[in-house]
Amino acid sequence: MLAIQNEPSPWALFIHAFAMGALLLGLLTVPTTSWAAELDADERVPLLGGPAATQVLRAASDRARASVERSREARESLARWQMALVVSTLGLALWSIHDPAPSRRKRRMRRLAYGAAAFAAIASFYGTQLFERSASSLHLKDVYHYWLGTRYFAELGYGELYDCTLAVAEEQDWWWVHALPYARDLRTMQTREARALIQRGVRECKGQFSEARWASFTKDVTWFNEQFGAHQWRRVLNDHGYNPSPIWALAAAPFAAAVSPESLRWLARLDVLLLAGAFTAVGWAFGLELACLTIVIWGTGWLWDARWVGNAFLRQMWFSAALVGLCCLKQRREIAASVLIGYASWLRLFPAIALAGYGLSAVRRWIRAGSLPRDARRFALGFAVSSAVLVAASFASSGIDLETYEGFGRNLVTLRTVPSINLVGLEPLLWRLDGTSEIWRMPTEAIAEQPLDRPSESRVMLWLVGAIAIGAFCLVTRDALPWEASAATFTLLPMLAAPACYYMQIVVLGVVLGARRPWVVIWLLAACLGWLATGVLAPNRNIEYGSASVIALLLSAAVLACMSRPARSTPQGDGTVACQPVEEPVSREASAAAPRA
Secondary structure (H helix, E strand, C coil): CCCEECCHHHHHHHHHHHHHHHHHHHHCCCCCCCCHCCCCHEEEEEECHHHHHHHHHHHHHHHHHHHHHHHHHHHHHHHHHHHHHHHHHHCCCCCCCCCCCCCHHHHHHHHHHHHHHHHHHHHHHHHHHCCCCCCCCCCHHHHHHHHHHHCCCHHCCCCCCCHHCCCCCCCHHCCHCCCCCCEEECCCCEEEEEEHHHHHHHHHHHHHHHHHHHHHHHHHHHHHHHCCCCCHHHHHHCCCCCCCCCCHHHHHHHHHHCEEEEEEEHHHHHHHHHHHHHHHHHHHHCCCCHHHHHHHHCCCCCCCCCHHHCCCCCCCCCHHHHHHHHHHHHCCHHHHHHHHHHHHHHHHHHCHHHHHHHHHHHHHHHHCCCCCCHHHHHHHHHHHHHHHHHHHHHHHHHHCHHHHHHHHHHHHHHHHCCCCCCCCCHHHHHHHHHHHHEEEEHCCHHHHHCCCCCHHHHHHHHHHHHHHHHHHHHHHCCCCCCCHHHHHHHHHHHHCCCEEEEHHHHHHHHHHHHHHHCCCHHHHHHHHHHHHHHHHHHHCCHHHHHHHHHHHHHHHHHHHHHHCCCCCCCCCEECCCEEECCCCCCCHHHHHHHHCC
16 A cells, blocks of 8 residues: 655655654644733732632633533534535545556656645644644643653652642632632542641642752742632642653653753644654654655544643654654664653553563464464563663663552552543443543532442453454464564553543554555544544533544454455565565574575
8 A cells, every 4th residue: 555665756755754744834823822912901910819719710600611621613614614625535545445556647646745734734733733722832731730740750759749739829818719719639549628738838849849949949939820710720730630650750850950940832833743753663664655644644533632731841752753653663763662651651551562572473483383483582681771771871860760550550540540531442432331421520529539330340340351352363363573562552541541531642553554454544544433423522521522422442353354354465575466475584694685586
């Protein structure tokens, strides 16, 4: 379907550069508006609290809900346009399948069409920012958690961000703190009365900082207070806190320390550069058409669009590392691949599923050959050494020790008890079917101190389906190449875990399977179309994410079905696709030693 050329034509290079340049235009395509600017002047007048403050806060919340509804309507209009783009790209992909060796003129037209689709997808992804409430072209809510949490990780850890923010608010006598009814206790992940957290923060937080660091923290929180409205603080302080791994904190710390709040907008551009590099790597390893298809599927994914982590702080680091790692694996750069995929796994844990896919392939080849293949030994060595270096570097940094890792583990376990409507996969679907998700419909005060109780029937079903999914994966990937086995593991995530909707971006890694199994791309585009449709048509978010879970599970089943069939074609260097049996992978050394024709 998608040929790889050893010597790309000038046209291919031009279109590839055009598509990648379009991604970089994301640096300039978002407006600079302010959440606080949406509030009337009297809402920012310092009040003494009491009924007046509560009344103003409620009025601000009502206006905020109306603004969110207008934003949703605008996003839905954009989603309809994205649906048309996905349908058009589906047509292009089907053309590629049924005409794998077109004439030179048709190939040029097709590449131009793919480049245009990629450009449109990039524009649509960043176009969602036009409907977001952001300051200095930032996803402020996300930057508050990840930038502030990283900058003061040594003092705050995983459980003190909200307490210490409330302590600053109390110290500065910001009016909204007197009207805030509830906030989340990040130590237990349960909702509590805000006054109890304020008192604890005032009592404990300042002693965790040096005088200079407390002054700096106060200044930074004050900057966010100038951007947020009172209604936005109410949402922020009931979120789920700062949750990345210690390795993520280690990687992000130099950037967080070097940038002042006034320059935070430049940090959001780091993700754009990471994405541009990742998509360029797909072009290097798999060709122009697959690179453009990767951009289209990434840019039209309703579950991970820009309203979640767009224009945030290094939220695309795990995805970019995993995607480039797969490209290196395809090009038989095993050490680089193991370092990058391992790094992505240390950042977010769940990308480690790609390591498991490669490991399964290596074990199979070990059994067949009687010895561990050399490429697998290089992969294992690269992962082991890079992981040791990362962990050692984290212990050598300030604020990270064994207790930090233990806190991270406890935080992950605690997070699983928190009701969250935007989870996707088999487990959240079962919650919705057995009625557990009714807790999401309760007001904040009704769910205070109530962990999510998972029925035993759901746990049995999860274990059963998980075992079947793993068995099916092992069966259908028995003839897959190592990089295919690694990429195909995305199919297991919705069956074995309950990721937040924006982490379903991992399905984009599956686009590379289209190099030898083109119908995988068709199913991925169909899933994007389905997710867009549910985002537009679902009457409420519970049904929206329930439907998204069904689509994710169907996508996994469809891709596994594609993997069960022999690869129909292998890309050739001359730009054509010849049908031939699948060959066992050959190491670079064996390839170099083989006689040339």
